[in-house]
Amino acid sequence: MKILVCISIVPDTTSKITKEDSNNFLTKNDLTFIVGPYDDYALSRAIEIKESNDNVEVAVFHVGLETSEPLIRKCLALGADYAFRINGEPKSSLQIANEICHYAKENNFDLILMGKEAIDYNSGMIHGLVAAGLNYNHFSPVMKLELIEDELELQIETDLGKSTIHCKLPAVLGCQEPIAEWKIPSMRGIMTARTKEIKVFEMKSKESNFEINSESVNETNRKQIQIPKENLDLLIQALKKDIQFN
Amino acid sequence: MINIAVFLDFKHDNLTNNSKSLLSFANKLVENNAGAQLYLCTVQNINKCYVPATVKTESITRFTIDNNVHFSSNASLDNVLSHLIDTKITHIFCTKSTTNDLIFAKLSMILNFNIITNIKSLEVENGLFHFYKSIFSGKAIAKMNGTNEPCIAIFPKGFTGDVLSMDSLDTKEIKIDHISSTYDSSSIIVEDSLIQNEIQLSEAEIVVGAGRGLKGPENWGIIENFAKKLKAATACSKPVSDLNWRPHHEHVGQTGIKINPKLYIACGISGAIQHLAGVNGSGTIVVINNDAEAPFVKHADYIILGDLFEIVPELTKLFDEA
Ligand SMILES: Cc1cc2nc3c(=O)[nH]c(=O)nc-3n(C[C@H](O)[C@H](O)[C@H](O)COP(=O)(O)OP(=O)(O)OC[C@H]3O[C@@H](n4cnc5c(N)ncnc54)[C@H](O)[C@@H]3O)c2cc1C
Ligand SMILES: Nc1ncnc2c1ncn2[C@@H]1O[C@H](COP(=O)(O)O)[C@@H](O)[C@H]1O
Numbered sequence: 001m002k003i004l005v006c007i008s009i010v011p012d013t014t015s016k017i018t019k020e021d022s023n024n025f026l027t028k029n030d031l032t033f034i035v036g037p038y039d040d041y042a043l044s045r046a047i048e049i050k051e052s053n054d055n056v057e058v059a060v061f062h063v064g065l066e067t068s069e070p071l072i073r074k075c076l077a078l079g080a081d082y083a084f085r086i087n088g089e090p091k092s093s094l095q096i097a098n099e100i101c102h103y104a105k106e107n108n109f110d111l112i113l114m115g116k117e118a119i120d121y122n123s124g125m126i127h128g129l130v131a132a133g134l135n136y137n138h139f140s141p142v143m144k145l146e147l148i149e150d151e152l153e154l155q156i157e158t159d160l161g162k163s164t165i166h167c168k169l170p171a172v173l174g175c176q177e178p179i180a181e182w183k184i185p186s187m188r189g190i191m192t193a194r195t196k197e198i199k200v201f202e203m204k205s206k207e208s209n210f211e212i213n214s215e216s217v218n219e220t221n222r223k224q225i226q227i228p229k230e231n232l233d234l235l236i237q238a239l240k241k242d243i244q245f246n
Numbered sequence: 247m248i249n250i251a252v253f254l255d256f257k258h259d260n261l262t263n264n265s266k267s268l269l270s271f272a273n274k275l276v277e278n279n280a281g282a283q284l285y286l287c288t289v290q291n292i293n294k295c296y297v298p299a300t301v302k303t304e305s306i307t308r309f310t311i312d313n314n315v316h317f318s319s320n321a322s323l324d325n326v327l328s329h330l331i332d333t334k335i336t337h338i339f340c341t342k343s344t345t346n347d348l349i350f351a352k353l354s355m356i357l358n359f360n361i362i363t364n365i366k367s368l369e370v371e372n373g374l375f376h377f378y379k380s381i382f383s384g385k386a387i388a389k390m391n392g393t394n395e396p397c398i399a400i401f402p403k404g405f406t407g408d409v410l411s412m413d414s415l416d417t418k419e420i421k422i423d424h425i426s427s428t429y430d431s432s433s434i435i436v437e438d439s440l441i442q443n444e445i446q447l448s449e450a451e452i453v454v455g456a457g458r459g460l461k462g463p464e465n466w467g468i469i470e471n472f473a474k475k476l477k478a479a480t481a482c483s484k485p486v487s488d489l490n491w492r493p494h495h496e497h498v499g500q501t502g503i504k505i506n507p508k509l510y511i512a513c514g515i516s517g518a519i520q521h522l523a524g525v526n527g528s529g530t531i532v533v534i535n536n537d538a539e540a541p542f543v544k545h546a547d548y549i550i551l552g553d554l555f556e557i558v559p560e561l562t563k564l565f566d567e568a
Binding site: 011038120124133143153161176177210212214218227233 | 343344345347348350351352353354355356358360361362363364379380381382383384385386387388389390391393395397434435436437438439446487494495497500501502508509519520523526529530531532544545546547548549550551552556557560561564565
């Protein structure tokens with residue numbers, strides 16, 4: 001069985017987002033980048049499945065620039081077998097999805113795991129787009145994933161609660177905790193990752209006419225009013241004035 | 247040409263608040279742009295449909311795409327697709343939900359329409375759509391300049407502040423055109439545990455969140471009582487759900503649910519940046535913490551410094567009287 005894990009590379013969750021006035025876009029040079037936290041859950045689960053089943057192969061897929069390679073290497077150190085990088089600046093969900101579809105079609109993956117969403121541009125759409133493009137089953141957010149023979153047992157969150165689902169392969173899933181726990185690469189993993197392959201391909205279409213043209217920092221100024229604990233009435237009065245409930 | 251299809255969500259034959267505000271927004275947009283047309287659609291199983299009398303259309307198209315409560319990922323959307331193509335729809339608007347995300351991702355790919363989510367605002371100028379999208383979990387905003395390309399726009403819950411109160415407005419009943427299609431599902435739902443009576447976190451107008459300051463799961467009674475009094479949903483920080491003090495579906499933040507209630511009350515939560523990422527869309531934030539240095543204090547509208555074990559029961563009592 002072949003599992004493909006798609007990873008986004010995003011600023012660390014503690015990053016302070018800033019922008020210089022002369023620039024149209026947010027300042028990203030001095031940020032630390034990480035593998036998307038949800039993607040990390042997806043990868044961890046894929047590796048657990050590989051470790052507890054014979055003949056499971058895990059590949060990592062990323063659309064992005066060469067600067068991403070140390071993080072792709074980290075995924076290999078966690079236990080993925082090989083990686084694909086599509087060289088180019090990702091511009092839109094549809095564009096990334098088309099790249100994933102293209103390579104997935106050529107390489108026949110049974111299961112494609114992604115994060116529920118990328119934490120930078122927060123679309124949460126790419127898994128659905130890829131599933132439609134490949135005509136695979138699709139669920140998100142998946143909180144439990146078991147491989148039972150050649151079927152999946154999933155627990156997903158829905159608008160109404162939770163559902164347990166039996167899903168046939170091939171499938172594309174958007175993953176969320178507690179599907180697995182984040183893993184740390186072992187020394188041995190780091191050593192063997194050095195010889196694993198990262199195949200690089202050029203992007204099929206660099207153009208997207210649905211791009212972001214400018215970015216700005218969102219400042220919400222909060223009121224910062226202290227309410228003395230001896231006088232909690234004041235809070236109730238203030239809230240009644242501030243908020244209109246339906 | 248601008249032909250907008252608005253997909254509406256209902257609860258027991260009533261428009262949801264989110265759909266009401268989206269509908270009034272779309273209706274205004276159509277009024278202000280000569281030649282623009284409004285089409286109403288739903289994928290929900292409705293028996294009747296009332297909309298504000300000002301809405302410029304007399305019917306809604308109801309699609310059956312699934313015989314179950316959930317949209318199944320491999321259901322056929324052929325009926326929806328041919329309708330959208332026949333009516334020459336250029337823009338599709340809907341509100342974010344798990345089901346809508348699945349349906350519209352699929353439509354986006356098949357129609358080759360771009361898809362935009364987390365829309366903060368939208369302006370239309372000479373037929374060009376300017377989108378403002380919130381990014382980095384609300385920490386920043388991206389602008390997408392004037393495009394007239396067809397697209398699917400998924401609006402977040404609470405997109406416009408103004409929810410139409412339909413009682414005080416003239417409403418009219420409109421005709422339901424039903425289009426169904428059949429499908430074979432290869433996925434089976436084996437068990438559903440529906441949240442009953444409990445107020446759903448992503449829908450709630452008021453949310454009471456609690457963190458490690460609660461010390462242990464046995465202390466959640468005061469939070470639940472408080473939430474019950476306020477008709478609020480309960481939320482928690484990530485360590486709380488990691489420790490299994492609370493269920494995972496209550497975890498808000500960067501790696502959990504993003505909420506935007508009118509009021510968020512955070513009790514014993516330090517306000518780590520990853521937690522803030524999930525709650526900074528809230529209208530008003532109240533923080534109860536015994537540490538004046540807790541990061542949350544700088545991101546609050548109202549701050550009560552002190553022991554939550556005294557303050558929360560006291561507030562519960564006061565709301566009782568209010
Ligand atoms: C990649 C990544 C993703 C993450 N994602 C999330 C996420 O999505 N959501 C999230 O919440 N966290 C997330 N975290 C964790 C986050 O960094 C914090 O560790 C977490 O939010 C802290 O939870 P807490 O505020 O409950 O606990 P603590 O930080 O321990 O804070 C407890 C607070 O309670 C106060 N307190 C204690 N006793 C009392 C009392 N008697 N009365 C009043 N106040 C009291 C203390 O002053 C303190 O401020 C993430 C971390 C990482 C690395
Ligand atoms: N540049 C990328 N390369 C590969 N996979 C990606 C990329 N961006 C996002 N993804 C995957 O798609 C998921 C959803 O992303 P999004 O729809 O952008 O929120 C992420 O969690 C990743 O698994």
